Amino acid sequence: MAKAGEIRVTSDGDSWVNILWPLSAVAGYSQTFFDIIEADPRYYATGTAYPGDTFQQIRVEKDYRQNVASESFDYFIMSAGGNDFLGGGALRNLLRWREEGDGIDPTSHLNMSWLQMSLETLRSGYQEIADDVRSTSGSKRTKMLVNTYDYPTPRPDGIWLGKPLIQKGYNLRTDKTLIDKIMKHLVDSFYLTLRRVRHITVVDVRDTVKGRWTDELHPKKAGSIDVAKKFKAVMEA
Numbered sequence: 001m002a003k004a005g006e007i008r009v010t011s012d013g014d015s016w017v018n019i020l021w022p023l024s025a026v027a028g029y030s031q032t033f034f035d036i037i038e039a040d041p042r043y044y045a046t047g048t049a050y051p052g053d054t055f056q057q058i059r060v061e062k063d064y065r066q067n068v069a070s071e072s073f074d075y076f077i078m079s080a081g082g083n084d085f086l087g088g089g090a091l092r093n094l095l096r097w098r099e100e101g102d103g104i105d106p107t108s109h110l111n112m113s114w115l116q117m118s119l120e121t122l123r124s125g126y127q128e129i130a131d132d133v134r135s136t137s138g139s140k141r142t143k144m145l146v147n148t149y150d151y152p153t154p155r156p157d158g159i160w161l162g163k164p165l166i167q168k169g170y171n172l173r174t175d176k177t178l179i180d181k182i183m184k185h186l187v188d189s190f191y192l193t194l195r196r197v198r199h200i201t202v203v204d205v206r207d208t209v210k211g212r213w214t215d216e217l218h219p220k221k222a223g224s225i226d227v228a229k230k231f232k233a234v235m236e237a
Contacts (some may be wrong), residue, residue, distance in 0.1 A: 007235055008072060009037065010142075011047030013063035015078035016149075029214055030221040034077065036228035045091050047077070048200045054081045059125045071140035075235055076133050078146045078200075085115065085186055086152065087160040087217055090141045094118075094186070099168030108179040115186070119193045130199040143232060147227070150209040150219075151183050158216040175176060178208040195208035203230050 011017050017034045031039075038045040048063035058064075064175050069074055086088055094110050099108035126146065133144050154161035154172055161183075162172060170179060187206060194202045208230060209223035218229060 005042070005165055007042060007074055008044045009075040009235065010064065010067040010073045011045070011077040011079070012054045013047075013049040013077070014058075014083055015049075015051035015218060016079045016082065017047060017077065018146075019051050024051075029218060030166075032226055033219075033224045033227035033231060034079075036224050040052060040232075049079070052083070053080065055084045055122060057124055059129060062129075062132065062139065064129075065136055066131070068136045068142055069138075071138045071142075073137070073140070076137075076142050076233065077128060078126070078143045078144060080180055081126075081190065082149050082217060085118050085123060085190060086149065088201070089160075089164075090118070091161055093165040095164060095168045095170075095182075098175070101178075103153050103175075103178055104157050106178070106185040107136050109182055110125060110185070115189065118187060122190070123193045123196055126194065126197045126200065130197055131201060134199050145203055145231060145233070146197075146200050147203045147205050149187050149217075150227075151187055151204055152216050153211060153213055155185070155216055161216045196217065199202070201234060203234055205230050206231070 010033055017032055019029050019032050021029060021031050021035055034045065034047065048067070064076060067073055085094065093114055096109050096111055109197050121181065130144050133142060152161060152177050154165055156162050156166070156172055165172065165179060172179065191204065191206065205227045209219045212220045212223035214220050
């Protein structure tokens with residue numbers, strides 16, 4: 001039974017929502033922003049996210065439906081897609097060889113047709129889920145919140161960003177400015193894609209983590225706290 005004044009929120013997505021903390025603490029990971037929200041006594045938070053889930057898995061399986069259909073949640077947080085254009089080997093497909101670009105324009109270093117195809121798949125999938133949440137939540141009209149990602153920092157030993165960049169001929173030190181432009185273009189393109197989806201609220205968390213990464217893609221606790229603040233600002237407005 002809901003407590004008076006309690007904000008009820010459910011979620012689905014990948015490791016940005018659920019990184020199996022505290023079990024993952026042994027590998028050096030911190031709480032996610034959703035873990036931070038869950039720990040706040042003003043909220044009842046639960047979800048079906050699982051680390052490593054691709055957007056397509058979430059789109060097909062729709063594990064969030066049972067919670068949303070209960071018509072008891074005020075908000076549904078969907079945080080996914082990073083594995084489709086940054087992690088999960090996606091960057092290896094998006095990058096062109098270093099010598100193929102002009103060293104200045106990030107788009108000259110990316111397979112733009114592949115990127116546009118990936119982003120369109122994400123847009124249509126998010127729209128499908130947004131429409132599904134809108135109808136499945138019934139009279140409750142559960143509000144759907146989605147987040148951008150923040151600008152990541154590739155590392156030499158990084159399996160998602162650093163190694164694919166090095167394999168394609170990029171030098172993480174001497175090409176740092178160019179690589180930063182590429183990362184910014186990818187994250188900003190995802191943001192613009194989300195803005196085209198109806199019936200959602202986009203929580204813009206770009207420039208929020210500010211380099212406080214556990215690895216290349218997962219924030220440290222201080223970064224997660226600041227991301228959670230962005231979500232709380234929307235839910236408490």
